[in-house]
Amino acid sequence: MYLREPCFDLEELVKENLHVHTSFSGCAKPEMRVKLIVERARELKLQRVALVDHFNHSDTPMIEKNMADRFVVKLTGTEIPFLFGAELSAYGVGKWLDNDEVNRALDYRLYAANHYHLEIWEQPEEKTPRGYAEHTVKVLTALIEADRADCIAHPIYGGYVRVLEDKKALAAAMTDEELYKLMLLAKKHRVAWEINVGEALADPELTKRMWRFGKEIGSVFHFGTDAHLLENMDTRIHFDELHKLLT
């Protein structure tokens, strides 16, 4: 489900940070304690925050973890709306690690479909930019059609593909028709696209393309910094660069 109406005003989008990891994610810093995240969100005057820890194993106790986080946020008395979700794994065509019970229990289902660096991830037979682009189209089509995603994390970006030297080659190998059709499908199923600061700047061509197509289609973009440390919860760090890119 969309969290908002289509919006192409970056100034508005950066009021929310919908991609924050807690120390539950092994890759996040120990300082990412829920209480400190709330304090930081207050300092930054964020209007909404989503906690989305990695779901890289099918037995990840995400429901219990989210219940505990929800309680801790409530104790702080903050008025900032927090969403207790997960960064789920669509690790192949029609494959995801979460079951329906987990999926239904989450406030926000942010799916990564391109964590190709993980061992569990399905790889295309043809390990070329085009091979990965075709695989990405299939993975995202099946995921979107399954109606279990609210948003796609760092979409289409090839940064996690070990065998690709040029990380921008994956997206460049996806045709405009393929990308447009994917974005139309997401619109039909009310699945948003993440503007993930790091990836958005690492592949500016892709970011510009998705923004342009999204404006045409009326897509919804959600903003997230993929924060693994408190400092990176600030959604405005690269505002000027991003703004330049998207105008």
Ligand SMILES: [Zn+2]
């Ligand atoms: Zn990710």
Ligand SMILES: [Zn+2]
């Ligand atoms: Zn993440």
